[in-house]
Amino acid sequence: MKFSTRGRYGVQIMVDLAQHGTEGPISLKSIADRQKLSEHYLEQLVPELRKAGLVKSIRGSQGGYILAKKPEDIYIGDVIRILEGPIAPVDCTNELDGESCCEKTDFCITREVWVKVRDSINDVVDSISLADLLHDCNKEDVKRLSELFE
Amino acid sequence: MKFSTRGRYGVQIMVDLAQHGTEGPISLKSIADRQKLSEHYLEQLVPELRKAGLVKSIRGSQGGYILAKKPEDIYIGDVIRILEGPIAPVDCTNELDGESCCEKTDFCITREVWVKVRDSINDVVDSISLADLLHDCNKEDVKRLSELFE
DNA sequence: CAAATTCCGATTGGTTTAGTAGGATATTAA
DNA sequence: TTAATATCCTACTAAACCAATCGGAATTTG
Numbered sequence: 001m002k003f004s005t006r007g008r009y010g011v012q013i014m015v016d017l018a019q020h021g022t023e024g025p026i027s028l029k030s031i032a033d034r035q036k037l038s039e040h041y042l043e044q045l046v047p048e049l050r051k052a053g054l055v056k057s058i059r060g061s062q063g064g065y066i067l068a069k070k071p072e073d074i075y076i077g078d079v080i081r082i083l084e085g086p087i088a089p090v091d092c093t094n095e096l097d098g099e100s101c102c103e104k105t106d107f108c109i110t111r112e113v114w115v116k117v118r119d120s121i122n123d124v125v126d127s128i129s130l131a132d133l134l135h136d137c138n139k140e141d142v143k144r145l146s147e148l149f150e
Numbered sequence: 151m152k153f154s155t156r157g158r159y160g161v162q163i164m165v166d167l168a169q170h171g172t173e174g175p176i177s178l179k180s181i182a183d184r185q186k187l188s189e190h191y192l193e194q195l196v197p198e199l200r201k202a203g204l205v206k207s208i209r210g211s212q213g214g215y216i217l218a219k220k221p222e223d224i225y226i227g228d229v230i231r232i233l234e235g236p237i238a239p240v241d242c243t244n245e246l247d248g249e250s251c252c253e254k255t256d257f258c259i260t261r262e263v264w265v266k267v268r269d270s271i272n273d274v275v276d277s278i279s280l281a282d283l284l285h286d287c288n289k290e291d292v293k294r295l296s297e298l299f300e
Numbered sequence: 301c302a303a304a305t306t307c308c309g310a311t312t313g314g315t316t317t318a319g320t321a322g323g324a325t326a327t328t329a330a
Numbered sequence: 331t332t333a334a335t336a337t338c339c340t341a342c343t344a345a346a347c348c349a350a351t352c353g354g355a356a357t358t359t360g
Binding site for chain 2: 303308
């Protein structure tokens with residue numbers, strides 16, 4: 001029960017863009033350097049965020065990416081679902097009715113568990129915006145930075 | 151973000167045992183037949199549930215498995231964690247402090263997301279007992295059975 | 301003893317994951 | 331106009347993981 005690197009790196013990319021977005025387009029290279037990730041691998045992920053309308057790209061020299069919306073309007077759930085596909089702890093929770101997948105078992109008694117888990121995860125990630133994360137991050141940054149001088 | 155078959159089958163096994171547990175030891179073969187699963191594969195899973203104290207085994211002819219506790223005292227979360235390992239959407243949420251894994255990123259801003267997801271999943275699966283599932287199942291069974299005669 | 305059953309370790313085929321390789325296209329700056 | 335910097339795009343690959351299978355050994359009942 002793990003998120004893959006796609007969702008994790010995706011959130012890191014968005015946070016990085018939010019933190020540096022005031023400085024004009026941010027190149028993948030600079031994100032990869034800061035976050036210690038493979039630039040080439042990120043190249044596979046960011047276009048999907050672009051196609052989904054979460055970031056905009058500027059090609060060519062001095063180009064890069066910027067957020068397509070305010071951090072307040074970008075939810076972590078969207079980032080994760082774009083890169084990982086729908087959040088569904090088991091496949092049959094994706095379907096509208098549980099009929100087609102569950103004829104094997106006793107009327108799919110266990111389905112209730114997976115549906116509740118699915119809804120709970122989606123509720124959490126859909127309740128956290130990029131702005132929420134940044135806000136906490138800044139407070140944390142200040143705290144840790146000040147600790148360095150104690 | 152999926153549970154593997156280990157957790158899913160594990161819950162199915164426990165539900166099956168709860169449904170038929172009054173009839174003495176239940177063989178894996180009968181569970182595998184009812185749930186349409188590979189008996190040999192289940193053989194890998196059930197011993198782990200036994201070692202964890204969730205089921206008891208009776209060896210030899212006419213042997214099988216029975217629940218080791220009342221269905222009210224068996225929580226789905228335990229079944230899943232025994233078979234899948236700790237529920238942690240990313241690895242670093244397993245650690246007591248986020249220090250050792252997160253030096254790469256900007257003070258691990260994103261960790262907050264994964265911690266909340268982890269806690270939310272655990273809360274859900276730890277709030278559902280085997281008895282809860284059985285209760286819902288029986289109502290559903292009755293409803294569906296009656297629909298067959300309409 | 302024969303059948304049924306749990307128990308145990310090794311192996312396998314397939315899929316997924318995380319990344320690499322190599323280049324095409326677009327833009328800027330010198 | 332040319333060199334440098336970027337995004338963009340399609341393949342490919344090595345390693346890990348998953349789901350299951352295989353082949354038996356040990357235990358108990360009838």
